[in-house]
Amino acid sequence: MPTRIPEVVRKAAFALTVSTALLLSTTACTGQSPSGAGDDASKEQTITFWHAWSAPNEVKAVRALVAGFEKTHPGIHVNVVGNMTDDKINQALRAGGSKAPDVISSFTTNNVGKFCSSGALVDLNPFFEKAHIDPGTTFPKAMNQYTQYERDRCAAPLLGDAYGLYYNKTAFAKAGIKAPPKTWSEFEADAKKLTIPQGDSYKQLGFMPDYHGWETTTEHYMGQFSPTYFDRSGKSTIATDPAVAAALTLQKRLVDGLGGFTRLERFRAGLGDEWGPRHPFQTGQVAMQLDGEWRLGMAMEAEPDFEIGVAPLPVPDDRAAGYGKGYITGTIAGIAATSKKQNAAWELLKYMTTDTGAVVAFSNAIHNVPSTLAALKSPDLKYDPRFKTFLDIAADPDSTTSPASVNGGVYLTTIQQLGYDYESGKVTDLRAGLEKAAAQIDTDIAQAK
């Protein structure tokens, strides 16, 4: 027989539940205040800037960047806080408060969709208009694209990364290859020519095509095929856009042509990691590598016993005229919606992201690609002549990126999962796989909205 709960206990439980629910509903609504930008930027004040850089040379470069700003804006002092992870930034953007940042920068380009759609970062369009700056002519096209979501520009690019092809010039010469490949057909032929088998493994692999081959991810391959990813209504186009199937097919052909998935994975498992000195391109185990601009400095530091060559990644044979483009991503910066000093924050953001001298100096110090078209052409840029390839890729109007989505990079993860299954042979019907992945992407986006 069930025991009846005493009335006093029932009342207490009810009161606890109601009060907890009330507490939750009130505390949960403190997301952001629509403070607007009514503050006076000319007043003496201190703003807070959070960034994610942590290496000593990077932190020093950020300090120098901010020092340059304070020199030109003597009334605005900047409290710089480094090594802030995305978790901490998200928490601060949500909670606000006197110690929360006014300006943030994040390496997670994919989060722009969430930052914009949720209103966590303010729309910068009115600020750009007021300052008579046209982002379309200020920033490279791809960077302009990944800093906005559905016409809400809640971020600005703060240096970028461009992806290209690194190749072992010495190995090329030994194999009788005179120039880096410009089309994927040439690339496939070169990769095979450069591959030297050794028993069940490789003495030298022409190219590591597997999706776990560090930067050989689906979106980096696809960048050369210019996929649309979404239609105007925001639905996934990966099942209907031939660019996606073409990129996945090319990669699978490379995997099969260079020894097969199992053999390649076994070889890969024994290679050094991406960020260490034993990176297989640097050790000469892999003759060609798809990678970002940072690899040049790392590879030179490793002092390999071969000459390093740099070129844009190949393009599809039927789009050979588009050779020179690449995949672009980078750090983003924005103004917190909770900031009460948004005009002062804008002054800092404007300086860091649009002032040619500041962008050039920061790029020289960090060795990333500058994020304005003017800075990309600046004579003050200091770089190894080979780095010019990445500057050209960044400036190329045909260079691509992955568009911002309301749930960040979830759609890229879904495509990558299909890629893993297709390269390993788990999925054999690519069409069906793409349709399933497209449906998953649409479901995930509906869940996030």
Place this chain on the structure above:
Amino acid sequence: MAAAHTLKAKHRRSALRTLAFLSPWLTGFAVFFAYPMISTVYFSFMHYDGFRPPAWSGTRNWTYVFAHYPFFWPALRNTLWLVVIMVTLRVLFGLGIGLLITKIKTGTGIFRTLFYLPYLAPPVAATMAFAFLLNPGTGPVNSILERAGVPAPGWFDDPDWSKPALTLMFLWGVGDLMVVFMAALLDVPKEQYEAAELDGASAWQRFRYVTLPAISPIIMFAVVTGVIAAMQCYTQPLVAGKVASGVIQGAGTMFEPGYPEHSTLTLPQLVYNLGFQRFDYGSACVVALVLFALSMAFTALLMRRRGGLIQAGD
């Protein structure tokens, strides 16, 4: 009448005194358990991205997690695998080592230290070391196996071997259970063994009818805490997957669910992915509640069956 009043007042004072003594625990319980628990249930029915105010979404998050989130079922299967296989093996191994140590006559201290030390290794460092040792291409373990003519597994790079490799690592760090079992075994009254020996009991019979009943509460403790720990397993599978995949992801890169082929994906990883990478706190709460329900179910099941482990009078 006055006497009744006095009695009532006495009872009230007594109740207040009891409450006052209980208040530290009640406060802790309310703040650290009841409030988060109610919040988790509440948010599981809300669409909440952490930025905008939560909005009622009914059972949408539940439907999404169970029917549309592709990583939920693989993660659940992996978590249950770890609970059943890994916890069982750890308890048996811990008990075995404990028995062994208590039987050793000389160098006990050295052996105790040797077996306990791995437990103190930081989880990330230990996992990275195992990933290196078990590297299918260059790892020393596979080199030895190949030289011995034994087929070398892919370990953390093979979906069929990644969980056994994790289990191997957890067995290596069984020092915590060894200490607990050792203490329990040394606590068994010697007279009982002597009596059993006089009755002609064999070594197995002494273990079955003397040791096991005496240490059964400790076995129960080891199993329940092991199940809860396995449910919370996050760091080691995550690090093993990342190291083996070769893609050390930092800020700005994608979430790779449980390399290879989701085989190292566990439910706590999904809570992090949904809550802090996708900003879908509602769905993250659903997974957290599933974890809680599973932990409760396993614990209740074990407690109900404890009669089989604990003898009458315990």
